[in-house]
Amino acid sequence: MADAKFSFSPTELQGISAAEVGRVPAFDFDERGRGAFRLVDGALVERSGVEAVKQWFALMLRQPPDAIPVYRTDASTALGVDRTLLQKRAPLGFITAEIERQVRETAAFNPAIRTVDSFVFTRLRRGLQVEFTAHLRTGEDTEVTAYVDSE
Incomplete structure (x- = not known):
């Protein structure tokens, strides 16, 4: 891909702990699925560790593959979930x-994540609620829940 922003594939990533x-x-x-940065008294609230990993999943599950140039890679695997599947x-x-x-393929791009499993899908409105467990390289497990809509 000529306009890739990241010149690596998920297999080249070194693992790190969630704390890193x-x-x-x-x-x-x-x-309604609209997002905004959280502010308290005009200052950005920050997340780190496991909470940052959960937020990463929330953003990536809303990310259509190859839709935003900054997330494009040279690899054949693209970050994100094809939400148009729900319209078929x-x-x-x-x-x-x-x-x-x-x-699973998107999770391979996050160096803090070892594996994901225990998927549960629930049909809601015009989308799916996706629940799974992310196993981090520190040995910690975190439950991730996200809504993937068809729009």
């Missing part, structure tokens, strides 16, 4: 298997 993820600005989503007339089993594959 660093500080990131807190970004929250409302019930395909069996729910196929859609959930494909979303699970995309989540």
